[in-house]
Amino acid sequence: MGISDPVKFYHHHHHDHQKRSKSPPISAVLTREFLVTMKFKDILENDSSKDCVVCLDEFNEEDEIRCLTNCKHMFHQKCLDRWMDQIQETCPLFRAPILPLVCQDEYKKRFRVFMGLNNFYGENFVIMSL
Numbered sequence: 512m513g514i515s516d517p518v519k520f521y522h523h524h525h526h527d528h529q530k531r532s533k534s535p536p537i538s539a540v541l542t543r544e545f546l547v548t549m550k551f552k553d554i555l556e557n558d559s560s561k562d563c564v565v566c567l568d569e570f571n572e573e574d575e576i577r578c579l580t581n582c583k584h585m586f587h588q589k590c591l592d593r594w595m596d597q598i599q600e601t602c603p604l605f606r607a608p609i610l611p612l613v614c615q616d617e618y619k620k621r622f623r624v625f626m627g628l629n630n631f632y633g634e635n636f637v638i639m640s641l
């Protein structure tokens with residue numbers, strides 16, 4: 512693991528901190544900025560799943576839902592947020608990245624800024640493990 516892989520280094524050390532505090536990891540906080548939340552009744556594709564595979568509860572019309580663009584799976588917002596808080600970066604069903612593919616470059620930029628890596632490594636530093 513080592514400093515050559517700062518995302519895994521951060522996640523490993525932050526996971527130890529997670530056990531002591533309830534704050535979500537920065538990866539989950541940043542990913543949430545790119546995910547849309549909507550009411551289940553407002554989702555046009557209502558012919559898809561009617562229940563959340565994380566909690567196994569049926570979706571109600573007023574439930575806040577996150578619909579993943581990479582795989583089209585839907586989850587209760589709170590369920591997917593808890594999943595991401597465990598440093599899970601893939602769909603609980605399909606294992607596609609939770610973060611929309613079109614947002615990954617911007618995510619990496621924000622992560623580097625948060626970690627102070629732009630100043631330390633320079634602009635050409637690449638995070639390999641997302």
